[in-house]
Amino acid sequence: MRFAVCRTLLCGLLAFFGLVLTSHAQQRPIPLEKLQSGLHFSGPEVQSLQTDEFANPGNIALDSGIKYWSKPEGKSNKSCQSCHGELVKMKGVSIRYPAIDKATGKLFNLEDRIRNCRVKNQKAAEWTFESDELVAMTLAVTSTSRGLPLQAQIDGAAKSHFENGQRLFMTRQGQMNLACTNCHDQHYGQKLYTDPLSQGQANGYPLYRIDWQRVASLERRLRFCYTGVKAEIPPWGHIDMRDISLYLMWRGQGLPVEAPAVRK
């Protein structure tokens, strides 16, 4: 009798913990209180360049992005400002991207959203990925959310994308046979050659990368990581990159937007 009670209790406990585990299936590899922006790992020279309001080289692209905002384009002869109002009204927009586009049901990052709006509503020529204009505009929109914490939504239609992103982040790939998690969760702070490994946080993007001498999107940075592990790079605009981006935004939840940020 006592044995049976114990067994029922044990089963109950197991079931309870099982439930708890499934409801917290999205375990955070790095706890929220230990999150650190890439700026923390960048060294004093890069940090001072980013905080210098004038010399920050991302400002050049930011300036041109601000100009594009009010410039009428395409057959509609409308600027972004014609519909959206002043640029400052975009405050709080970038922190929730990538997000599901209601019209198509696809996962859009901010670049996709801008490209889509430009073709569909402005009826203007498409901006190619990573073009100066697209990067500048994304930076301008993101910079209005400077200091706000990342808040990506991972439920509803975004759930499958989030799970795929998580899977990709945890899966070893390429000739180096490395997963994102091997460096950015397990060994951040340690050195890879001469530079410390960061946590791979996405809160600064799009940011000025000194190596590339220009402002670059998160997608370009992810492609470069694929090169680093010698994996096959998906074509521009591939959904996998958006899925990883969504996972990264959730992973860095609460980190402040830094645009225009500077990294090595």
Next chain:
Amino acid sequence: MSSARLQIPPRIFQGDVFKVRLLVNHPMDSGFLRDIDGVIIQRNVIRHLLCTLNGREVFRVEPTTGVAANPLFEFYLRATESGDMLFRWVDDKAYIGELRHTLVVEAANVSKPASN
């Protein structure tokens, strides 16, 4: 396409030594790199950058391929007169960039804020 940003102190007094910072938007292609198709990217650097005040040369630099993209130039001037500051630079493609600024030098007086 070349544009620039200028930073000088908000108020300048007669006799002050003040810092001028100029951030120029320029690719500074060294001519040593290749694009994704393996074709060499032609050298295109700023050859010559000149700053004049009322037509008189006050600063000149001739950068070469060792300077990174979007160069930041910093130099000091002693405030002697107000006038038109003109920055002008030319690159390998013979593009001429220009930036104008009206420099206002205030008379030095006793109410001048402490310099440090």
